[in-house]
Structure formats: structure tokens, C-alpha cells
Amino acid sequence: MRFTLRQLQVFVAVAQQESVSRAAESLALSQSAASTAVTELERQSACQLFDRAGKRLSLNALGHQLLPQAVALLDQAKEIERMLGGQGGFSSLSVGATLTVGNYLATLLIGSFMQQHPECRVKLHVQNTAHVVQQVAHYEIDLGLIEGDCQHPDIEVQPWVEDELVVFCAPQHPLATNGSATLLELTQEAWILREQGSGTRLTFDQAMRHHPTALNIRLELEHTEAIKRAVESGLGIGCISRLALRDAFRRGSLVPVETPELDLTRQFYFIWHKQKYQTSAMREFLEQCRKLTAGVRRSDEIVLPSIA
Secondary structure, X not given: OOOOHXXXXXXXXXXXXXXXXXXXXXXXXXXXXXXXXXXXXXXXXXXXXXXXXXXXEEEOHHHHHHHHHHHHHHHHHHHHHHHHOOOOOOXXXXXXXXXXXXXXXXXXXXXXXXXXXXXXXXXXXXXXXXXXXXXXXXXXXXXXXEOOOOOOOOEEEEEEEEEEEEEEEOOOOOHHHHOEOOHHHHHOOEEXXXXXXXXXXXXXXXXXXXXXXXXXXXXXXXXXXXXXXXXXXXXXXXXXXXXXXXXXXXXXXOEEEEOOOOOOEEEEEEEEEOOOOOOHHHHHHHHHHHHHOOOOOXXXXXXXXXXX
16 A cells, blocks of 8 residues: 555645645644655655645645545544554544534533543534535534535535524514514614624525615624624614524513514534545434434424533
């Protein structure tokens, strides 16, 4: 065999970082050692894997073909290493989650998973949908839990559980009296919304797409808790997942505004790269997620696990 696992490991790191120096730092290697590993891999196989522009390296067509195979082989090698070392259980799991899923579901799911598998090193990256899709596409994380649409050709998308956005306001707001609003009434309000690129904003924009009047968007915020605080203080009305609002609705600090003219339903999804090897940790975590939502109609009805 002409290549080593170390060479493949460096190849994957350089492909992800597009820089030998950053790849070397991530692997705790010297820059010269990382550069040598890539050069030897290309020399031994008599193939060029990167296009070079100054210090920046980007995968060429052959490199793109090799990357998923290299990532899968390294994942399997890690599992073999643990087996040969007499170590049971799982080695690592890296999960990306969009903000609603990450803040209100994923943290508790991962906490429960870690209780059952304390030997597993788990990382959770909470970003908007566009960022999570990008991380999965570049093999930076094992899988994603997203609330927005994903049309990436290299990514497997599987539905998980239905979710619903809801328009909401402060208890003292005029819309709170009726508890519902027409589309015309909604267009006359000031809005506090999620940023572009988030799954929540995409669902909201799709629901409003047939109305020609531009909305008065007072604030765009990246965090649901910030939106809730802004709406509570009377700056405007908002629209986020019922899952993120169920405690505030119970307390009465925020009030739902029903909108019969708008379709605000959406789906939470699992995503992973089509060519990525599914580790035992990935399979176990996905199964745990599915068990949590078995028989559940909508995300805000999920009974969350308690973490001691």
C-alpha cells in the first residue's frame, strides 16, 4: 500500500482548511511535516490532488473524488483502533444544529447521549441552517439537525419531526386582545425577525411571499432569546418556533397571535454527507433522536429528557 493513514489524515485536514499551516496546527504537526505528507501522497500515487494558488490549496477534481473515501476510511480506522485497544463504546461524535433545534432540543439530547456513553467525546456546533449545511458538505461535522430547506446535491436529507412557527407579541400589545390577526393587520406592524440564511426566516418569508407589501422589519437578530426579549419590551412582533415559546406562553410573558391566512408549518431534518461512513456513534444518536419523537405530532409536544 503506497499511502499511510497519517498522509490521508493530513490530506483531509488540508482539504478542509485550504491551508497547510492551518491543517498542521489542527493536527499538532509542524508545517514542514504536514507539507511533506501531502507531497509524498501525491508523489507516491503520481497524482496531483490540489490546485495551488500562492499559499492557498484547493481540491482539484481528483481530490474531490478522494475526499469522501479518505474521510470514511479514517472514521473506520478510528473504530478499529478502539476495538484493538480493548476500548468499548464510541470514540467521538460531532453534531451541528440550527438555533431552534440546538437551543431547545439538541443540548438535552446530547446530554442524555453522554450519560449513556460517557467515553464518547461529543461536540455541538450551533449555527444557522446555511452554516450547518456547509459544515456537513465539507466533512467538518458528522451530521446536522436543521430546521430549514437543504438542496445540496451531496447531502442526504431525512425528515425528523414537524415544527410550526407562530406569530407572537407582548401581553400589552393590541394584537394580544383578539389573539389573531389578518394578513393586512400583520403588514402594518413592526417586526423583529431572524436573520437571512436561517431556516426560521426562510419559512417566514415563504409564508409571506404572496403579499406584495414590504414589511416594516425593525430588527434582524441571530438568536431566538434576543427576539423574545425585544418583543417582550414592546419593540414589535415576532415569529419563531412554538417550541422556543412554550415556556413564555405558559408564563404569560408572551402571547401567541394566530394567523389563519399563513402556513407556518415546516419540518426538522437530519442531514449527513451521502458518502460519509456512518459510525456507530452516529447511528446510536440518530436512533435516540427518533425514539424521543416517536408518536409526537409537533415539536412543541416533545417531552424532553431530564439530565441529572
